[in-house]
Amino acid sequence: MLDADDRTLIASLSETADFQRKTGSAWSYSGDAGRTAAHGLIQYPAMMVPAMQRDILASMVRAAPKAKTVLDPFVGSGTALTETLAASRSFVGYDINPLAILIAKVKASPLHAGMYAAAAEQVLAWIAADTRSDYAVSFVNQSKWFKRSNSIGLSRIRRAIEKLDNIQCRRFMWVALAETIRRCSNSRTSTFKLHIRPSEDLERLDGVAIPIFTSVLKSNVERMIAEKARLRKLGVLVNGKMISTATIKLQSISKPGLDRGDSIDLVLTSPPYGDNRTTVPYGQFSYLALRWIPHADIDSSIDEALLDSTHSLDTASMGGGLRLDNVMIEELSEKSASFSKMYRQLLGIDRQAAKRWTAYCRDLSRALENILKTVNSGGYLAWTVGQRRIRSTDAPLVAVLGELHDYYGAYEVTQLKRAIPSKRMPTHNSIGSLMQIEHVCFYRKRLAS
Structure with a gap:
């Protein structure tokens, strides 16, 4: 049952959509996808649209005005980070890729x-x-x-x-x-x-x-x-100091039993849409740069084994580890009927594809368990996800995500759907066609009784 705060979120999103329809297609951002100021420091795979994340965050803040801290568990190029600081909220970000961590640490320091x-x-x-x-x-x-x-x-x-x-x-x-x-x-x-x-x-x-x-x-x-001037104009950079903080962690959010040291009010994120090797190989993309950049300047905790080859980092990322067992598959099936149905379909088509789908959903489940442990009661989560295809079969990622949220203690508030004319993604690979549609799914952690 949705409450007044949930209805405020939905109304705010509707107002944004109504405004956009006056100039084009709602939520397409086809004319407002530019990466100005700090957003354009580097070209990184599958970057989120800054204006879109800005509007999503603004709507969540209207519904939860007392929210102080925003989490992006897949920090990537730091789009959510940059918009969070501009919204005068503190930020916590995770990523297993050292290049993403480097970019985030730079974007978190515009005052310099x-x-x-x-x-x-x-x-x-x-x-x-x-x-x-x-x-x-x-x-x-x-x-x-x-x-x-x-x-x-x-x-x-x-x-x-x-x-x-x-x-x-x-x-x-x-x-x-x-x-x-x-x-x-x-x-x-x-x-x-x-x-x-x-x-x-x-x-x-x-x-x-x-x-x-x-x-x-x-x-x-x-x-x-330009970024420093923007933040000063917004009132979040005062007397040479940021009024909010950013904490960047070189760590996989999918790590089992991740230490819960954060107190999160909002989640603003876009996860990998599949295992890195068959969708976007972030590790392979970063490999050459990480050969030239001294790792000690990025983070002292870098695991050098993850950078040994062009595939090491992608293998360690979401869905990369293919060691599976029947008990894990059964447990995952209990959490998500949509996962189970897709798994059985793929088994009859391509057993390797079934394994990759399972490994990805396993890591997504672990990530969500860790995330919701840190989100405060009543906190909102916004996920921008793609509805991809595997072996010509629709992968029900949105349904799986909803079922996993329900299992770990959150409920769905609403969904948005948009074409992705500007998100820099491949449209095909050796596994089949990927995604051309994005969904933005909003959830809320159930209020403590």
Whole structure:
């Protein structure tokens, strides 16, 4: 039974939709999907639409005005983080990917924009003065993924950044380096998997690392200055200090028995839509950047084993571990009838696909159990999820998500549905067609009796 707060949430979402219909399709954001200011520091897979998450968060805050802390258990490129701080709420974010953690830590520190600008001038001067041609790093297949001229250029960039004393400045530079690596490596930018570019594209890559870095760095400085100005205008950056805090944790939210040290009022997130290897390989996307960025500058708790190969991180991510047993499948089936039905369908089509679906739902269940342990009574959760297909069969992710919420103590408030014209996602892969529709599902943790 919905209460007055739930009806406030629904009404607020309806008002937003009504406003959008005057200029286009409700919730499409086809004309408002830009990544301005801090949102555009780097191109990351499957980034959420900032304006959409801003409106979703605003509606939840109207329903729960006393909410102080927002959780994104899959922090990714930090869209929810950036909008949470702009809404003067504190933020807690989890991610298993060190590159995501690096990006989040930079986006959480816009107040240092002036310091970044001064550091950028110094770094570019050091790069220009460096005439060395040796490599700062070496790794397996380095010559496959980088032309010699670009390995030299990236080495000069890395050496210059390492001279900076301030770790926040170094992190800001590493994000610019990560975007540079994406653009100058021999891997295609049209896919998140590591695939060699066509020969005609490779010919144009010679010696581009330093020019690309220079352009990205200058743009990113301007973006952070703009973000700082935005936050000051919104009143959340006062006298050089943020009025809200951000806590970023390099940890998988799906880890069984995760220590519950958070007190969460709202959840604003978009989870992986399937196991990384068959949907979006975040680890593979991040692999080359993490070869060049010193891991100690990201987080002291990095597990180096997860970065050993191009597939290690994706295997450790949601749905990547395929060790299953009948007891676990039975327990999951009791929690979600929709999972069980899909599992039985896939068994008759493709046993490996059935295993991947099971592994993903197992980790989603573990994640939700951990999340709802930290959410306070009456807290709202907003999930942006895709309705994908596996082996030409609709994967009922929305239904599974609803059933798992119900099992762990939350009820559905409402749902939105939208086409995804702007979310940067592949539309096909070797498993079959993926998703073209997104659902935003709103839940609420049941009030303590």
